[in-house]
Amino acid sequence: MICWGVRRRGRRLVCGEEVRDPKVIEETLGLISEFLMRVKKHKDMLLNDVNTPFDDSIKALSGWMSSVVVVTERDKVIAESKHAGHEAGKAMVKLLSQARERWFRTYKPELEELIGKLQSGEAMIIITGDSFDKNKSFTAHLYMEHIAIEVERVAKSRSITMNIKLTGLKGVSVIVSKLLSGNRLRAMQYGLLLTDGSIHDDGYPEMTTNHIWQAITFSLIFPGKVYMNIEGVSLSDDYVSITWRLRAINYKGKFESKAKIAEKMNKLNNKEFMGFLLLATLCDGLTDIEMKRIMLFIGNLKHNLWSGIVERLVSYGFREGDGGYRKIYTVWKSKAVAVAKSMLSNPKIRALIEDLSQLPDAGKLRRLLMLSNMEIKPRGNSSVEVIKGLKMNIHVKPNGYIELRIKRKGYDNARSIWERLRKADYNAKLRQLSDRFFEVYITQIWFIDHPKLIIKICRVLRNMYEEAIGKSNAKRASVMAQVMTRLGCKDPAQTHGPK
Numbered sequence: 001m002i003c004w005g006v007r008r009r010g011r012r013l014v015c016g017e018e019v020r021d022p023k024v025i026e027e028t029l030g031l032i033s034e035f036l037m038r039v040k041k042h043k044d045m046l047l048n049d050v051n052t053p054f055d056d057s058i059k060a061l062s063g064w065m066s067s068v069v070v071v072t073e074r075d076k077v078i079a080e081s082k083h084a085g086h087e088a089g090k091a092m093v094k095l096l097s098q099a100r101e102r103w104f105r106t107y108k109p110e111l112e113e114l115i116g117k118l119q120s121g122e123a124m125i126i127i128t129g130d131s132f133d134k135n136k137s138f139t140a141h142l143y144m145e146h147i148a149i150e151v152e153r154v155a156k157s158r159s160i161t162m163n164i165k166l167t168g169l170k171g172v173s174v175i176v177s178k179l180l181s182g183n184r185l186r187a188m189q190y191g192l193l194l195t196d197g198s199i200h201d202d203g204y205p206e207m208t209t210n211h212i213w214q215a216i217t218f219s220l221i222f223p224g225k226v227y228m229n230i231e232g233v234s235l236s237d238d239y240v241s242i243t244w245r246l247r248a249i250n251y252k253g254k255f256e257s258k259a260k261i262a263e264k265m266n267k268l269n270n271k272e273f274m275g276f277l278l279l280a281t282l283c284d285g286l287t288d289i290e291m292k293r294i295m296l297f298i299g300n301l302k303h304n305l306w307s308g309i310v311e312r313l314v315s316y317g318f319r320e321g322d323g324g325y326r327k328i329y330t331v332w333k334s335k336a337v338a339v340a341k342s343m344l345s346n347p348k349i350r351a352l353i354e355d356l357s358q359l360p361d362a363g364k365l366r367r368l369l370m371l372s373n374m375e376i377k378p379r380g381n382s383s384v385e386v387i388k389g390l391k392m393n394i395h396v397k398p399n400g401y402i403e404l405r406i407k408r409k410g411y412d413n414a415r416s417i418w419e420r421l422r423k424a425d426y427n428a429k430l431r432q433l434s435d436r437f438f439e440v441y442i443t444q445i446w447f448i449d450h451p452k453l454i455i456k457i458c459r460v461l462r463n464m465y466e467e468a469i470g471k472s473n474a475k476r477a478s479v480m481a482q483v484m485t486r487l488g489c490k491d492p493a494q495t496h497g498p499k
Contacts, residue, residue, distance in 0.1 A: 002028050005126040005141060012148065013126045013141055027131040031140045031151045032118060034160055038235045039115065045240050047112060053233045053240045054100045060212060060360045061089050061096070084179045085355060088219035091174040091228060092212070096242070099169055099230050107166055110144040118142075129153075156325045162235040163243060171229025173249065178223040180348060187272040188221045190261050191279025194306075203253040210234050210241040213362040214283070220352065221279070224250035241361075262305050265312070271345075273312055278343040278353075287340070287367040292374065294318075294336045296329045303327050319409075340372035382464060384456045387424045390417065392442070394460055400482040402457070404442040407433065414438035426450070448487075458489035 002025055005013035019025055039046055045053050065086050117123035129138035135156050142149040148165040180188070193199065196214070197207045207218050208231065219226045231243040255261060268276060277296075281287070285296040296313065298306055310320075310329070317335035321328040331339055344350040357365040383391040384404070392404040408414040414430055418440045421428035427446040433439050447453055465480035484490075 002125045002127060005128045012143055013128065015124060015126055019127065024127070024131045027138065027153075028125060028127055028140055031138075031153065031160065032125065035140075035142075035149070035151045035162055035235075036115065036118060038162060038237065039111075041237075042235060042240050047108065049104075052100045052103045052108075054096045054103065054242060056240075056360075057212060057242050058093055058096045058100070061093050064359055065089050065093075084177045084220055084223070085216050085352070087176050088174055088216045088226070088228070091172050092215065092244075095169070095172060095228065095230050099166070099242075102166075102169065106146050106168070107164075110147050111164070114142060114144050114147070114149070163232050164235070165232040165243075166230065169230050171227055171245075173225055173227045174219065175225055176219045176223050179220055179352065183268065183272045184275045184346065184349075185221060187268050187275035188279050189255075190265060190268075191276040192218065192221060192283060193255060193261055194258055194276075194309075195280050195283035197283075199255050199257065200247065203255075204247045204249065205251050205255060206245065206247040208243060208245050210243055211361050212242075212244075213356045213359045213365060215244045215246060216356060216359075217279075217282075218246045218248075222248035222251055224248070258302075259305060262309065266308050270342075274339075274342045274345070275349070276309075277313075277339070278349070281343070281368070282364050285364075287364065287371050289367050289370050291332075292336055292371065293330055293332045294339055294368075294371070297323065298327045298329065300325055300327065321409075337371060337374050340368055340374075344369070344372045382460045384453070384460050386426065386442075386447075386453060387420060390420065392440075394457060396464075396479065396483060398479070400479060400486065401444050402483055402487075403444065404447065405439055406441075407437055407439045409436055409438075411438055414440055444487075454487055454489075458484060458487060461487070461489060 001015070002019040003015040004017050004019060006016035008014055019028070045051050045055075114123060123142065126141040126143070127139065128141065129152075130136040131138045134153075137152055137155040139150055139152040142151075146167050148167070150161075150163050150165070152161050153159075154161060178185075189205070192207065193205060196209060197205060197218070200206050205222055207214070209215055209218070215228065219228075225248075227247045227249055229245055231245045234241045234243050265273070265276065281294060281296055284298070285294060287294055296318065298310075303310070313329050313331075314320075316339055317331045318329040319331070321330060344353060353365050353369060356362055357369055382394050384394055386392050386404060390406070392406045395403045395405050397403065406417060408417060411432075415438075418428050418430045421440065421442070426442055428440050428442050430438060430440050461480055461484050465477055465484065468474075468477040468480055
């Protein structure tokens, strides 16, 4: 039977009107079919007499904690970060072990019974949401005595999430010592609360997560008494994960709302802002090693709330992109490496991230560390101020000539720059790079009659030449020398490098 859900007293829905619309039934059965497929795919973990969904997490945490380095004076920072994090880790292993025992006794038998009822058509399926509008969520709810399953088609997305909520599991409170303090710690708290975290109606900071590294991070940046419990099990297409819920007991009433937090962001200095950006990136961002970029995703609904934060992002080189129902802010190449280095410049914070990166599900942390350790090879591009307030990249061509270039999203933005350059007597050109991006450029022949600009360009080229010499890149140094000679710059070979 399929029926529309009605909310009454208690946390569970009850059956209301029976569903008779064939299209709604078809959409519902599609969700149920996907659920059964995922259960079958992960049957060795869900329906096995030896294995459980909690085993991998127990193994991961136990292995991580067994790698403790003996505390020494020289290694004090790293040892402190390990000690503090492991207090949370031990509590998590305790909860996982209890859940494992109850899985065999209670949850697995109920899951097997439910699957049998679904296959025979005897199960009651309660639905909520909108089955027709893909911009709205649509969810199928399945209930047994101790398990509650939600299979949701996510709004504005083709993805389907599946959560098995487990009742009867008690949580624990853990005392985590303070590793960081002051405004730097507060900035990191802001970063988590404005992304994956939330503020409970009772005023407690809290978070629900499927990542071990994130659960431990929450405990470390809200030091003191933290209550944690296992809420359930999540089934993705590729893996099974544990859903954790955490609450910072000692911080009740310390944060009024997300809007108030966003207002306070303007008071952070640059170093403190990097602490905020670190947590925001790890929660709602992406680090791409191959493309050498950092991306931060901001939903359209909260974009206005982040207006002051966005201005700070732009000042660090982030550029806005349209991701449909969200904005994407991206910083590339050398600027991305510089941002990554700044986020991890504090020794204690870097030690913490290095420690947590050893956990199997901490790929985000490992990629950020890799990016921060990179050195970007020069590509012949640097910037020079052509007119007041406008910098253009110096692009060195293989033939020893250069172009000044600047890329902008949208024709109107690019044309306004082109007009400013034309008014300043530069014969700038405008070309289209893609559907959304345009480039304004000035070839070497058209700025050769601007001696003040030539002086600026020569200064940048000389730095690039010296960098090539310092890295023993003879080929690049030769090209740079050729460019400088053609522009009439001082011959670099007179003062640098072999003749």
